Amino acid sequence: MKKEKIISLVLLLMALSAISSLAVITFFIFHEGLPIIFKVGLGGFLLSDQWYPTEGSFGILGMIVGSLAVTAGALIIGVVFGLGCAVLLTQFCPPRLVAIIKPSIELLAGIPSVVYGFIGVSILVPFIRDSFGGPGLSVLAASIVLGVMVLPTITSISVDALQAVPRTYREGSIALGATEWQTTHMVIFKAARSGIVAAVILGMGRAIGETMAVIMVAGNPIGMPHGLLDPVRTLTSNIALEMGYSAGDHRKALFATGVVLFVIIMILNTIALAVSRRRAGKVLAQ
């Protein structure tokens, strides 16, 4: 009996250490970052694209736009291909082919991001420079690399959502004279919608947080990007690139960049949780 109590106490301590590191990180970045936001002013920080930290201007609008643009681009690619894969795997594919395709897509998640960046910078960037002009290091390149990186997340969660739709819906619909494609988009998609939304939002979280691969293919200039072929700096790249040599207000401004990123990701996670909870509620109601 005593032994069991000790074990549960140890397990409790382990669980608490995970939660407390979250608390410490949250406290630390807000403690370091918030004062500089108030010092510069929320407007001067969020609505200006003038980032000259050694001269006292800390506008990160260009990077917010950069992060959002790259994420949106990655999602367009990731959602189109990821959903396509998920529909193929769950609706139209013989099981033998599923056994080959699904693990290969999941393997994509295991490739280190620096390898994605390396392939991007040595193959994709020159290709974009030669075919479309511009420096090659661009929003487009970052979007494509990130799109491939979020593919496994979106595919595997969408597959789970589509597989959770009762098989009987499919048969019921087909027995009413629907073709397999009509059944897929009119019945299965509708029933799995909340799960697919959760997949997209989780993919979005991964895309907006990715740093290494983006630094390698995005060019990272200061200021606002004006088109798909312009180079771009994201919030995460900004922190990673400058943290090594920053000091004083500059260092604090990088923490403030982290605060903005933190808030954006929290919002996305909250939406994802709310959506997936609604799905769980629906399943229970049936």
Add this chain to the structure above:
Amino acid sequence: MTEQNINAQVQRNFARLAGEAAPPPPVPCAVGQPKMRIENFSASFDGTPVLRNIALDLCPRQRLAIIGPAASGKTTFLRSLNRLNDLNPAFNHTGRILLDGQDIYQSGQDVAQLRRRIGMVYAVPVPLPWSIYDNIAYGPRLAGIAAKADLDRLVESSLQSAFIWDEVKDRLGELATNLSGGQQQRVCIARVLALEPEVLLLDEPCSGLDPISTAKIEDALLALKEKYSIVLVTNNTKQAARASDRTAFFLMSDLIECGPTNQIFTNPTHQRTSEYITGHFG
């Protein structure tokens, strides 16, 4: 002679040795041409036979009950009639199934169109997760009916034919999944009727329902046989006796016998049939 025919002959011979007569040829329809004719139909999944040389006529304006113990091929037979087994890649068949004289398995057959002519109701009611109205209107919409007035009329008439209109007419916009089991099953019958099919297949439609809901569905079937040919698979022999005009007895992939329901239940030709309906096995 094909291999299947030889196999069938061998089986009949074995059956004869075991003391049972070979199944008689199917009884022809009393009135008119058969709606569907099943000729020498055999089916297998991954090489395991589940139906052997079934020959059966389905008459217009008649309810055919299919009885037999579990795993005797009843459901596979039913699902062969509207080609739902095609969804399983392991399915294989030989022989023919004719609908108004046309082989439904011939190449070039529009399967979606066929399934509109031969409606199917499942054992577990599975309304789609939409409103009652949308559940009924889904099939007609797929068939290209878009006018609101036409859809309204179809929804009302099919809910009436399924004996559920009075219970749901004031809440057609509510989720069909929130109805009781018996109501869901009648909505599922109604959505098949909305397609104005010619044949109605029901796979143990009352297996999960209470006696009152069962009685309502049997009443609906009696009224519906005026317009449709009905095939009712049931595990409940009493239901077969109550709610059918002809009965076919399946046992271990074979059709043992088929005849008028009162004859099957009072004076069956085969030993096994009488043992099954009196509850000695199965």
